[in-house]
Amino acid sequence: MxxxxxxxxxxxDLSGAAFAAEKQVISALVLRVDTPKTKPISRLDLPPDDLGxxxxxxxxxxxxxxxxxMGQEFVTANVAVPPDGAIAAMEKAIxxxxxxxxxxxxxxxxxxxxxxxxxxxxxLNALAPDDALRNDNCRANLLHIAPxxxxxxxxxxxxxxxxxxxxxxxxxxxHPEDKALADAYRRAARKFGxxxxxxxxxxxxxxxxxxDSGHVQVQKQIPVFTQRAPDYDVMIAADEADIFAVYLPFxxxxxxxxxxxxxxxxxxxxxxxxxxxxxQFQRRFEKLNGRYMRPEDYQxxxxxxxxxxxxxxxxSDRHDVLEKYxxxxxxxxxxxxxxxxxxxxxxxxxxxxxLLVGARVLVSVSPQEGFLxxxxxxxxxxxxxxxxxxxxxxx
Numbered sequence: 001m002x003x004x005x006x007x008x009x010x011x012x013d014l015s016g017a018a019f020a021a022e023k024q025v026i027s028a029l030v031l032r033v034d035t036p037k038t039k040p041i042s043r044l045d046l047p048p049d050d051l052g053x054x055x056x057x058x059x060x061x062x063x064x065x066x067x068x069x070m071g072q073e074f075v076t077a078n079v080a081v082p083p084d085g086a087i088a089a090m091e092k093a094i095x096x097x098x099x100x101x102x103x104x105x106x107x108x109x110x111x112x113x114x115x116x117x118x119x120x121x122x123x124l125n126a127l128a129p130d131d132a133l134r135n136d137n138c139r140a141n142l143l144h145i146a147p148x149x150x151x152x153x154x155x156x157x158x159x160x161x162x163x164x165x166x167x168x169x170x171x172x173x174x175h176p177e178d179k180a181l182a183d184a185y186r187r188a189a190r191k192f193g194x195x196x197x198x199x200x201x202x203x204x205x206x207x208x209x210x211x212d213s214g215h216v217q218v219q220k221q222i223p224v225f226t227q228r229a230p231d232y233d234v235m236i237a238a239d240e241a242d243i244f245a246v247y248l249p250f251x252x253x254x255x256x257x258x259x260x261x262x263x264x265x266x267x268x269x270x271x272x273x274x275x276x277x278x279x280q281f282q283r284r285f286e287k288l289n290g291r292y293m294r295p296e297d298y299q300x301x302x303x304x305x306x307x308x309x310x311x312x313x314x315x316s317d318r319h320d321v322l323e324k325y326x327x328x329x330x331x332x333x334x335x336x337x338x339x340x341x342x343x344x345x346x347x348x349x350x351x352x353x354x355l356l357v358g359a360r361v362l363v364s365v366s367p368q369e370g371f372l373x374x375x376x377x378x379x380x381x382x383x384x385x386x387x388x389x390x391x392x393x394x395x
Contacts (some may be wrong), residue, residue, distance in 0.1 A: 026067075026099075026311050027097045028304060031086065032052050032053070032104040041246050047095050057289065059301040059302075060149075070315070083109060101124065102303045111137055121319060126303050129152065135347070136391060150187065151381040154191065170186070170238065172199070174203045175204065181261070185271040202239070204243045222251035233257075235248060235257070246262045264358060268299060273355060327338075344379070
């Protein structure tokens with residue numbers, strides 16, 4: 001019996017040594033490109049210093065738990081840089097062995113980074129919603145964890161149609177990103193049969209937004225701005241620049257609900273989300289980081305979890321192997337949203353339900369019941385394959 005035990009111990013030690021020798025390192029960089037912006041209207045919306053990175057910390061903790069049993073180690077570096085330092089930061093990470101770049105940046109910077117990375121790394125867009133990135137400006141080495149504007153606006157549109165709030169008053173800001181968002185709402189209205197009965201532009205004059213008399217001015221100006229509109233069911237605010245939307249509720253000329261950039265909002269995540277096992281997930285994040293999870297945190301967490309799932313299933317650390325698996329039929333991942341998430345192979349967009357949230361509660365989740373699709377109900381959100389302008393070889 002003693003000899004049997006000795007032999008078992010030796011075999012175990014040899015197996016463990018071989019397992020350790022074959023250990024794979026999956027190295028990722030979370031790159032946040034901080035573009036100068038005006039402060040948000042509400043101090044409650046000031047971004048934390050660890051925005052995005054906090055989600056990455058939880059994901060890496062989760063990934064390591066699985067990796068220990070699979071002979072894989074997940075290493076994540078965090079870098080926050082101004083735009084002129086982004087390429088250099090990525091190049092250093094790639095030189096140090098990173099094959100996966102999770103990017104929190106605007107669309108032009110995402111494109112620059114993807115082009116600079118080429119076939120050396122897989123880039124995961126965790127922030128930019130621009131539909132062009134999923135269409136004419138798509139790249140073979142670029143996957144999208146963040147939903148597109150079309151996905152977000154379709155999610156809200158489905159709920160409004162379900163409520164039979166078909167007549168919309170669309171108010172858009174004067175910045176380019178506001179126009180892009182308004183265009184997405186116009187597309188959603190055509191897609192689902194809503195009617196935009198009025199459209200107005202709220203001009204950003206550059207005045208102070210946070211003053212002691214701000215609420216007095218708003219109380220006078222917003223009702224005047226919104227009066228004399230045709231009868232409508234809901235006001236839609238397209239205000240990605242965060243200039244005016246939060247002032248609309250309670251100040252419109254007519255007593256109507258407000259949605260879009262304020263009021264009822266489409267989002268990937270919300271601190272009040274507790275369904276589908278999310279409560280424990282939220283608590284683990286809060287214990288680790290001392291604050292609530294924001295959408296940027298969730299999107300970085302999801303990007304790194306996607307990599308872990310692919311690495312575990314393929315037993316590989318190579319980015320080309322992982323990307324092929326992610327875009328294939330076998331990949332799926334649970335993400336506390338009630339459905340398995342998968343990628344659209346034709347443009348690299350992650351399919352996912354979209355939460356519709358108020359200030360403190362989860363109101364609904366899209367896609368809504370009754371909106372059907374021949375492949376996946378999730379493909380009722382956003383630009384479908386027949387409409388896609390992404391034409392990459394192999395996709």
